[in-house]
Amino acid sequence: MAILSQSEAQAILTKVLSFSKADECEASLSGNVGGNVRTARNTISTSGASDNVSLAVESRFGKRSGVATCNQFDDATLRSCVQRAEEIARLAPESPEYMPLLGPQQYVAAPESFSQRTAAINPDYRATQVAAGMQICDQQKLSSAAFLEDSAGFRAVRNSKGLQAYQQRSGVTYSVTVRTPDGTGSGYATADYNDASKLDTSALTTTAAKKAAMSREAKAIEPGKYTVIMEPAALVANTDASLLAALMGALDARSADEGRSFLSKKGGGNKKGEKLFDERVTIYSDPTNPEIADLTFSGDGRPHQKTTWIEKGVVKNLYTSRYWAQKAGIPDIPRPNGWIMEGGTQSLEDMIKGTQKGILVTRLWYIRPVDPQTLLYTGLTRDGTFYIENGKIKHPVKNFRFNESPIIMLNNLEAIGKPVRMGGNLVPPLKIRDFTFTSLSDAV
Amino acid sequence: MKRRDFVGLTGLAAGSLLLPSIPGFGSGLLVSPERLLEPGLDVALKKRLADVALNAAKSAGATYADVRIGRYLNQGIFTREKQVQNIASSESQGVGVRVIANGTWGFASTNQITDEGIAKAAQLAVAIAKANSKVQKEPVKLVPQKGYGTVSWKTPITQNAFEVPIAQKVDLLMETNAKALAGGASFVNSALFQVNEQKYFASTDGSYIDQDIHRIWPTFTVTAIDRASGKFRSRPSMSASMGLGYEYLTPSAKEKIAGPAGSDVIGYKQRYDILEDVTNATKQVKQKLTAKSVTPGKYDLVLDPHHLGLTIHESVGHPLELDRVLGYEANYAGTSFADLQWKAKNIPYGSKAVNIVADKLQPGSLGAVGYDDEGVKTKRWDLIKEGKLVDYQKIRDQAHIVGQNESDGCCYAQSWQDVQFQRMPNVSLKPGKAKLSVDDMVKGIDKGIYIAGNGSFSIDQQRYNFQFGGIVFYAIEKGKITGMLEDVAYQANTQEFWNSCAASCDESDYRLVGFFNDGKGQPSQSSAVSHGSATTRFNGVNVINTARKIG
Numbered sequence: 001m002a003i004l005s006q007s008e009a010q011a012i013l014t015k016v017l018s019f020s021k022a023d024e025c026e027a028s029l030s031g032n033v034g035g036n037v038r039t040a041r042n043t044i045s046t047s048g049a050s051d052n053v054s055l056a057v058e059s060r061f062g063k064r065s066g067v068a069t070c071n072q073f074d075d076a077t078l079r080s081c082v083q084r085a086e087e088i089a090r091l092a093p094e095s096p097e098y099m100p101l102l103g104p105q106q107y108v109a110a111p112e113s114f115s116q117r118t119a120a121i122n123p124d125y126r127a128t129q130v131a132a133g134m135q136i137c138d139q140q141k142l143s144s145a146a147f148l149e150d151s152a153g154f155r156a157v158r159n160s161k162g163l164q165a166y167q168q169r170s171g172v173t174y175s176v177t178v179r180t181p182d183g184t185g186s187g188y189a190t191a192d193y194n195d196a197s198k199l200d201t202s203a204l205t206t207t208a209a210k211k212a213a214m215s216r217e218a219k220a221i222e223p224g225k226y227t228v229i230m231e232p233a234a235l236v237a238n239t240d241a242s243l244l245a246a247l248m249g250a251l252d253a254r255s256a257d258e259g260r261s262f263l264s265k266k267g268g269g270n271k272k273g274e275k276l277f278d279e280r281v282t283i284y285s286d287p288t289n290p291e292i293a294d295l296t297f298s299g300d301g302r303p304h305q306k307t308t309w310i311e312k313g314v315v316k317n318l319y320t321s322r323y324w325a326q327k328a329g330i331p332d333i334p335r336p337n338g339w340i341m342e343g344g345t346q347s348l349e350d351m352i353k354g355t356q357k358g359i360l361v362t363r364l365w366y367i368r369p370v371d372p373q374t375l376l377y378t379g380l381t382r383d384g385t386f387y388i389e390n391g392k393i394k395h396p397v398k399n400f401r402f403n404e405s406p407i408i409m410l411n412n413l414e415a416i417g418k419p420v421r422m423g424g425n426l427v428p429p430l431k432i433r434d435f436t437f438t439s440l441s442d443a444v
Numbered sequence: 445m446k447r448r449d450f451v452g453l454t455g456l457a458a459g460s461l462l463l464p465s466i467p468g469f470g471s472g473l474l475v476s477p478e479r480l481l482e483p484g485l486d487v488a489l490k491k492r493l494a495d496v497a498l499n500a501a502k503s504a505g506a507t508y509a510d511v512r513i514g515r516y517l518n519q520g521i522f523t524r525e526k527q528v529q530n531i532a533s534s535e536s537q538g539v540g541v542r543v544i545a546n547g548t549w550g551f552a553s554t555n556q557i558t559d560e561g562i563a564k565a566a567q568l569a570v571a572i573a574k575a576n577s578k579v580q581k582e583p584v585k586l587v588p589q590k591g592y593g594t595v596s597w598k599t600p601i602t603q604n605a606f607e608v609p610i611a612q613k614v615d616l617l618m619e620t621n622a623k624a625l626a627g628g629a630s631f632v633n634s635a636l637f638q639v640n641e642q643k644y645f646a647s648t649d650g651s652y653i654d655q656d657i658h659r660i661w662p663t664f665t666v667t668a669i670d671r672a673s674g675k676f677r678s679r680p681s682m683s684a685s686m687g688l689g690y691e692y693l694t695p696s697a698k699e700k701i702a703g704p705a706g707s708d709v710i711g712y713k714q715r716y717d718i719l720e721d722v723t724n725a726t727k728q729v730k731q732k733l734t735a736k737s738v739t740p741g742k743y744d745l746v747l748d749p750h751h752l753g754l755t756i757h758e759s760v761g762h763p764l765e766l767d768r769v770l771g772y773e774a775n776y777a778g779t780s781f782a783d784l785q786w787k788a789k790n791i792p793y794g795s796k797a798v799n800i801v802a803d804k805l806q807p808g809s810l811g812a813v814g815y816d817d818e819g820v821k822t823k824r825w826d827l828i829k830e831g832k833l834v835d836y837q838k839i840r841d842q843a844h845i846v847g848q849n850e851s852d853g854c855c856y857a858q859s860w861q862d863v864q865f866q867r868m869p870n871v872s873l874k875p876g877k878a879k880l881s882v883d884d885m886v887k888g889i890d891k892g893i894y895i896a897g898n899g900s901f902s903i904d905q906q907r908y909n910f911q912f913g914g915i916v917f918y919a920i921e922k923g924k925i926t927g928m929l930e931d932v933a934y935q936a937n938t939q940e941f942w943n944s945c946a947a948s949c950d951e952s953d954y955r956l957v958g959f960f961n962d963g964k965g966q967p968s969q970s971s972a973v974s975h976g977s978a979t980t981r982f983n984g985v986n987v988i989n990t991a992r993k994i995g
Contacts, residue, residue, distance in 0.1 A: 038966050040772040042579040045571055047630070057473070069474045071555065084476055096527055119917075123575035124820050131579035143773035147966040176500040177775040186774075239776055239968070258674055259632065259669040262994060266674035276994075299943070366902040370913060370933065373676060374992045378911050381902045382778075401909055401935065407994045434891070438988060439935050443781070444904035 002033035002153060004050040005100055006166040009156035012055070012073060017030035017160055019082040020054055022059035022089060026103045026159035026301075029055050033119070034151030037126040042134045042144055047126065059085035063098035066090075073177050082306035097323040102301045103161040111293035114168035115195035119152035122173070125196075126150070127191045131204035133176055139269060142209050146176035152194060157301055162232040165297045171424075172196040173238060177383055178208040180444075185396075185444050187211025188363045190233055192423060210383035211362060218396040218444070221387065223437040227358035227414060229351050229388070229432045233362045234381075238423035241367040245423075247406040248339055250375060251309055262375045262407060263315065270318065275409040275423060277313040284308040285336035292424055298334035309334055313410075343428030351417050351431055353391040358431070360386040360393060364402075380441055399444075400437035410437065433444070445783040467951035477519060477533040484515040484537075484642045485557070487654050491594070494646035495687045496559050501565035502648065502780035505574070505765035509566065509585065510647035510818060513539050513557070514860030517606060522632045523617045525625065531610060538860040541566045541656040542891060545573035547583030561831070569599040587843040587850055591650020598656040598806065601689030605660050607744040608690045609914075616693065616876050617664075622720045624666045627726030630676075634664035637685070639959065639972075643817070644686040651886040654782060657898055659810055659972055660692050661685035661960050662718050668729040670913045677930075678728040679915060682709075682750050682897055683716045685958035685972065692716055700929055701953055703748060703979075704886040704923030707918045711750060711894045714808050714890075715901045725844040728928075735928040740918070740989045744946075745982045746893035751914050753874070753957030753975035754898040759938040760793075760800055761975065764827050765798025765964075770845065778905025781938070782833060783848065793833045794942025799874040800828040802837055804853055808871040809974035810958045817864035820853035831942070839866045847968045853933065858969040865965055872956075872976035876948040882979045885949060892920035893932060893987060898935065898957065911935045946981040 002315040004012070009029050016027040031053035038046045054071045059082065066088025070081040094207030126148055137144040157163065188211065235244045240368035252270035256263035256270035263271045287296045287304040296304050301320065308316045316335055325332035332416065352360065370376040381399045409432050417429035485493075494511045501509035516536045521528040535642040539562050552574025554565040605613075617634040639659040662683050669676040673794045687690050697715035703709030708724060710717075747755065762768065762779040771779055782793070804811055804822030815821055818840055826834050838848065838973035839855040857864035886894065897915025904910070918931040936944075955978055961970040 037576065038775075040774060041582075041770070043574045044548065044579060045772055046549055046551065048571065048863050049552070049568060049578055049863055050553055052555065067474055068476065082715060088476060093528070122571045127575050134579065142769060143774075144777075145771060146774055149967060152765050160907065175775055179771070179774055179779075183779075188775075237964075259671060259674070260631070260678075264674055264676070267671055312503065320913075337849055340992055365905050368900050368902045370900045370990045371931075372678075373991070374994045376990060376992050378901070378902045379901065379911065382905050398907075399904060401904070403988070403992075405992060408992065426860055437910075440908060441904040441906075441909035442937070443778070443904035443908050 002031040002053055003152060003168065004029065004031055006052065006156070007046055010152065010158060010164065011159035013156060014080060016055065016057060016078050016125045017158060019079045020059060020160065021197065022061055022086050024060040024160050026101050027055060028155065030153065030155050031055065032153030034149065035121065035123065035126060036145050036147065036149040037130055039130050039134060040145040042137050044127070044130065056084040057081050059089040060101070061089050064089050064092040065095065065227045066092055068353045071293040075385050085255060099322045099326065101159050101161045103298070104163055105303050106303060107165060107296045107303050107307065108288050110296060111288050112165050112290045113194055113293035114152065115170045116417045118150055118170035118172050118194065118196040119202060121196060129201045132202045136202060136209060137178055138203045142178050142180060142210055142212055142401040144176055144178045144205060146174065148174045155295060157297070158276055163301050165301060167235060167295050169197050169295060170194055172199055172201055174201050174204060175239070176205050178205065178212040180212050184444055185212045185216040186383045188233065192238065192421060214386065215384050215396040218292055218398045220398045220440055223400055223439050224437055227355065227357065227431065227433045228435040229358055229360045230432065232422040232427040232429055234364045234418050235430060236422045236425055236427045237364065240365060242364065243367065243406045243409065244341070245374065246377060246425065251318050253318035253328065253330055254324040255299055262373065266352060272315050272318055275314045276407060277310060277415040279313040280416055281310055281312045281313050282342040283339055285339045288415035289340060291339060291421055292338040292426055294424060302334045304334060304336065307336065307340065324437055338424040339376035340426040341419060341428055343416045346415065346417045348417055349431045351429055352388055352393065353416055354415065356432065357386045358388045359397065369401065375407050376403060377405065378403045399441040401441060402436055403438045404436045450804065454575040454873045457810065474531050477610055478520060478728045479535060480517045480533055485513070489866045490644040490654070491646070491652050494644065494652065497539065497562045497566045497644060498648055499832060501541060501543045501570055502565035504567045504570035504729060506545045506570050508544040508648055509541065509995065511539060511541050512817060512860055513644040514644040516859055519606065521610065521613055521617060521636045525619055525621055525631065528614055536859060538561060538972035540860045540862070541569045542858065542863060543569045543573055544584050545570045548573045548580045549584055550576065553861045571926035579754065584841050585844050586649055586840045588904045589649050589840060589851065590822065590904045592653065594652045596654040598749065599658040599687055601658050603690040603693065604658065605690040606640060616718065620664055621720050623719055624726045628730060629666045629721060629726045631667040631739040632664060639868050640812050645815065645819050647819045649819060653815045654818060655814060657687055657813060659685060659687055660689065662716060664738060665723055666722065666725045666729045668733055670733050675733055677732040679732065679821065681718065681725065682711065682721050684712070684717065684750065684956050685810060685960045686808050686956065687974070688714065688808050693718060695720065699953065702896055703896060704882045704925050707894055707985045709748065709916065711748060711955055726824045731928045732901035734931055735930040738929045738932045738987060738989050739984055739989050740987055742984045743987045744889045745894060745985045746889065746920065746979060747982065748893040748896040748979050749955045750897050750957045751895050752900050752977045752980055755833065755912055756871055756873055756975045756977060757959065758901060758903045759910060759941065760827065760906055763938070764836050765801060765847065765866055765868060766838045766842045767866040769836060770842065773964065776966050781906045781908050783800065787833050788813060789968045790832060792831045792943060793939060794831040795830050796830045796979060797876070797945045797947055798828055798831045798942050802827050802871050803876060804869045806870050806976070809956055811974055813872040816853040817857050818855040819826045820851045820855065822853040837866060837869060842866065843966045856971050858971060864967050867964065867971040868962065868973050873948065873980065875951045875978035878950065880947060882949055882950045882953060885981055886920055886925065886945065887923040889920045890922055893929060894918040895922055895932070897991040911936065931989045932987060933990050934985050934987045936985055941985065942980045944984055948980040949968045949978040951978070
């Protein structure tokens with residue numbers, strides 16, 4: 001039952017709304033089926049599977065609201081769920097941030113967010129995919145640890161003001177870390193797609209294996225300010241905090257207006273419209289982009305539309321709740337799902353060729369905020385850090401700890417490469433001067 | 445309708461659909477709060493259902509099986525300034541079945557708590573194990589575990605937080621916010637998290653274990669803004685999340701410990717005074733706006749237990765997880781410098797003042813349970829004795845690798861939906877044996893910094909290089925606290941840092957800090973764990989200044 005069609009989902013939601021006696025009522029259905037397999041030491045360690053569908057009902061009387069949920073779909077359960085939401089709403093205090101439910105919305109045409117091939121994944125497929133990677137490492141006498149996860153599902157919304165939304169989506173993610181048996185080398189690769197047929201676990205494992213072999217006998221070089229080439233996986237991670245995601249997560253209008261954001265201005269107000277980054281920095285979101293297809297509607301039913309967040313270094317838009325948009329008299333823009341950083345045509349290899357002296361960074365790790373005022377973050381390089389000289393990788397270097405702000409980083413741009421999908425976003429490799437490494441790590 | 449009537453009878457408001465982003469709430473469904481007081485399944489029924497799972501697994505070809513029938517209750521109350529933002533109550537019930545078939549693990553879970561649903565999950569777990577066994581190289585090997593028959597365990601609480609009227613909890617948070625605003629805070633957020641795990645475990649070893657586990661976490665963040673300069677600073681609460689009931693929020697003078705003279709820091713043991721802490725926080729956050737920026741260099745650090753707990757967690761707790769040592773976390777959380785070869789060489793982990801113990805029984809701790817999630821009775825054991833690494837943290841399928849024949853009982857899954865694996869027990873630094881107060885400790889320091897509370901923290905994937913911040917920092921000059929500092933973080937190598945450990949205050953200063961959401965594994969799961977210590981001195985640690993300019 002996990003993936004209902006649009007008509008099946010809307011039929012349930014229509015029935016739910018028919019049970020409502022509230023001033024306003026909104027019902028949403030979410031379903032998902034998925035599985036995963038994890039390997040380590042070139043063998044499978046754990047795996048599992050799950051599926052579920054759940055309904056949430058929000059009922060409102062005036063400025064009072066209540067929510068109830070269930071995951072059984074007989075009439076009695078649905079009726080009870082609606083009644084429970086109404087009982088809660090009748091007793092609720094009026095919300096000072098109440099906003100009426102949205103009426104009908106226009107959503108952009110659903111992109112290719114769902115793949116039947118991903119939805120059809122079974123335990124045999126998962127085992128076969130990870131086995132391909134393990135075989136490569138067996139042959140090269142390397143040790144791999146990998147994770148494959150897939151999911152397919154839908155989300156549907158309907159409310160008493162006439163709003164209707166429905167979309168299916170699917171996704172598959174694979175990541176692999178390959179280590180040399182002596183523990184002196186480590187490499188990493190990862191990819192994610194809506195359509196599992198694009199996934200090539202062998203190619204990714206080969207990349208990680210190559211990096212592991214190359215990263216043996218790393219040399220220590222002094223921490224300090226270096227020109228770095230950050231691979232996309234070093235800029236956006238799906239397993240940890242990340243520098244570019246931190247920047248995107250800070251583009252919130254309310255915290256900027258309230259004075260607790262790097263976008264807050266002295267004396268009040270925010271820095272929207274100001275040039276804060278290198279003029280080559282342009283970041284936007286576009287729900288119609290087929291490479292990073294995701295839901296075209298937000299959790300509160302607002303449409304996701306193509307939105308420019310930073311254009312030629314200037315902050316163009318901030319996302320906000322509907323309440324704050326109304327209160328502050330600013331555009332009402334939901335937080336985006338994936339986003340796209342515009343890049344050039346250079347591949348990573350081209351960028352390395354064009355570098356006289358620098359450091360190539362495969363991945364960053366344990367990235368944590370140090371100062372929200374300056375958006376300063378700390379973290380470390382990991383799984384493949386190399387010294388570049390005269391356009392070539394000369395030798396591996398020991399890992400570094402960095403203390404850097406994405407704001408400073410995006411003012412020190414040397415070059416931008418060709419974007420690739422990473423964690424549901426399109427992210428280019430970046431060449432950055434004066435990136436601040438503060439200490440060395442012996443970790444491999 | 446008065447707020448008290450609302451919060452006493454309901455519990456949900458607009459915005460509740462954001463629940464998945466609330467830490468510790470897992471995948472539970474939102475429910476009305478009164479539902480959280482309804483009893484779960486009868487124990488006799490759970491035993492019968494458990495047998496359905498075990499028999500179905502064996503019939504399908506499993507050589508070992510365990511089943512966890514779980515009911516997970518959560519409640520979170522969220523406020524800011526003068527308003528309740530959200531009260532979210534959730535419940536999640538279901539069954540997870542883990543099997544070994546063809547020498548390979550398989551796991552499946554279901555929310556269909558019926559004979560048919562459970563049997564189907566057991567059969568799916570066996571099917572997954574068999575599919576994976578085609579590419580499996582090393583068969584799973586479990587150390588023997590005796591069955592305990594029918595047993596039970598409950599967190600020794602005196603007041604179930606779910607039974608306290610929501611109105612009472614909201615009133616406390618609103619009073620907390622009012623104290624902050626009255627004290628001049630620009631903003632204040634406060635929250636109260638409560639967790640109850642009702643877990644039933646059975647295995648083909650012959651155990652039927654019923655457990656009722658409680659946790660609580662009151663917290664707030666006070667923010668002060670200087671509009672003229674555009675500067676803002678925050679000060680979160682100094683509470684610890686605890687394995688206690690609502691009694692944790694009953695202030696008690698004997699459970700308070702003052703920081704060094706001149707610091708204004710107050711620490712809490714098994715009882716927490718949120719109103720006192722927020723009053724202190726409001727005072728301190730304003731001081732932070734004008735505190736002196738630290739001069740980088742080597743300092744002797746005096747670390748309070750609320751801060752040091754996180755250091756212990758990252759630099760001792762995680763590196764001594766045997767699954768990490770063996771490489772099972774290599775793709776995500778990393779491996780460990782403290783590998784088996786390193787231990788065999790008997791390399792000092794720290795100075796002789798460093799005695800660190802793992803403990804799944806410690807009263808009030810988040811990790812205290814009677815039995816772990818693979819039916820092993822819990823215990824206390826040494827990890828580091830007088831600076832030497834003596835043991836790791838292990839579960840049943842790892843113990844044989846280090847030549848041991850029993851698990852340490854630290855297997856855990858965050859819910860019935862997730863497979864159990866090795867998680868950190870409570871890991872704590874024993875206090876010093878000699879009488880030593882924090883004032884006496886400070887008196888002996890010429891140039892140092894006293895750090896309280898855990899702030900920004902980061903450590904590499906093998907747990908060597910770390911950088912930790914804190915919540916409040918005070919300069920120590922010639923044996924006295926001389927004022928507040930800011931922009932402080934210290935960087936160290938784990939081994940060097942623990943070797944610089946000079947002394948810990950005595951038992952009277954000992955207390956716990958807890959973490960509700962420690963992430964590990966793929967798919968990532970969270971677990972809750974506590975760390976105890978007394979205030980401890982570390983000599984000659986490298987302190988950096990974290991202030992930057994962004995134009």
